[in-house]
Amino acid sequence: MSTETAAAAAQIAAPPAGWEEARSRVYAAGLAAALPAVDRPLAEADGHTLAEPLATRTDLPAFPTSSVDGWAVRGDGPWQVVDRVLAGHTPSPLTVDGTTAEIATGAMVPAGTTAILRIEESTRTADGRVAGTPRTTPEWREPGEEAYAGEELLPAGTPIDPALIGLAASCGHDTLRVRRQPRAALLVFGDELLTSGPPGAGRVRDALGPAVPAWLRRYGCQVRPSDVVGPVADTLSDHVAALRGALADADLVCTTGGTMHGPVDHLHPALAELGADYVVNTVAVRPGFPMLLARLVDSDGQVRFVAGLPGNPQSAVVALVSLVAPLLAGLQGRPMSVLPQATLAEPIPGRGDYTHLALVRLDRAAGTAHPLRHVGSAMLRGLAGADGFAVIRPGTSGEAGDRVPVVPLPLLPGERAW
Ligand SMILES: Nc1nc2c(c(=O)[nH]1)N[C@H]1C(S)=C(S)[C@@H](COP(=O)(O)OP(=O)(O)OC[C@H]3O[C@@H](n4cnc5c(N)ncnc54)[C@H](O)[C@@H]3O)O[C@H]1N2
């Protein structure tokens, strides 16, 4: 046996990583290669990740702010009207007891104000003065009530959503320091694949070329239509050329198929030719065990990743949720997400020494997970009705009533809501 053949054989024979260990390893690899920080205007920040903590630029509120329409009064009434303060203005102080300024909700409270009387709880005396009894509870918001200038409101690593964008604006930010979004590409391998029309005569439809980019975008990746390439011809040189081309522009290149060692499975030899090293090479999980994550480091130190998704379509999605999701969390500087738990409504068999990821539908009201039908690794029917995968740990089987972690699919609000 040549040295190269021996090395390849050893690689094939290497025991797969445990599923949890594989997840931690790819997360750590992603975090070590976290994407650079860039500035983004608030309107373009949705879906990014904070690269720095979010802190307020002023006290919140920034000035004493009336929470009602009414009268800012000084001392005891009835009060002589001396001013009018609208929102957006800096008022003159009330310097004399027995005087008042008409005030609008959101307006700055004049210095010297001792109380605010609601408009609907006030009357006028015959000589035009304002009368009434102010409530004892404060009718204005004090500076710093919500936050003090410089106070850290959210840590670096927080995913940016519309609520955070609104908060950032209210704190005075025009831009946010965020992680650049990961750029991903997809290479589809397999000469047997059709890209249109119904399958037959030994050929199947490429189910992953259209679906994987959509999953990747939901994990926060940018994937342009031109970043999706395939089917790539089943030769080693075509695989190497396609990988080189995709790696020129992407932080992460996903490939589908060719993860095994069949006659036209060229992924491993292509990665060897490119000088990649494996972060994870096969994982003790069913389905999807041939999944892998490889890393390439440029001469200038730039790190890029190749995620090898198995060809069986459901297995490819198992690889996305198992390896690609934690890798992307790391690259974006996010924390590793904690898996939610659910109670199994029915038993789910274990898979021996392997972790079993079993498609389930969640009953959100009951907090239960229900195993689905049509869940073979070559099928997508079960996946299309699933919320995620119940995790059945190695050496165990899931019994009805067991609490188990669930790896969620990145679904949007309203999906699976019926
Ligand atoms: N001798 C062994 N053979 C296989 C084993 C094994 O342990 N020993 N494991 C099987 C498992 S499990 C999987 S998963 C697959 C993984 O194989 P590859 O990643 O090399 O994938 P392919 O051989 O290219 O394809 C497998 C299967 O999936 C279909 N496919 C591929 N791409 C697509 C696509 N884009 N859309 C729809 N369907 C696709 C392909 O036609 C094959 O049917 O290896 C097993 N073999």
Ligand code: MOO
């Ligand atoms: O692991 Mo294969 O991915 O079972 O279909």
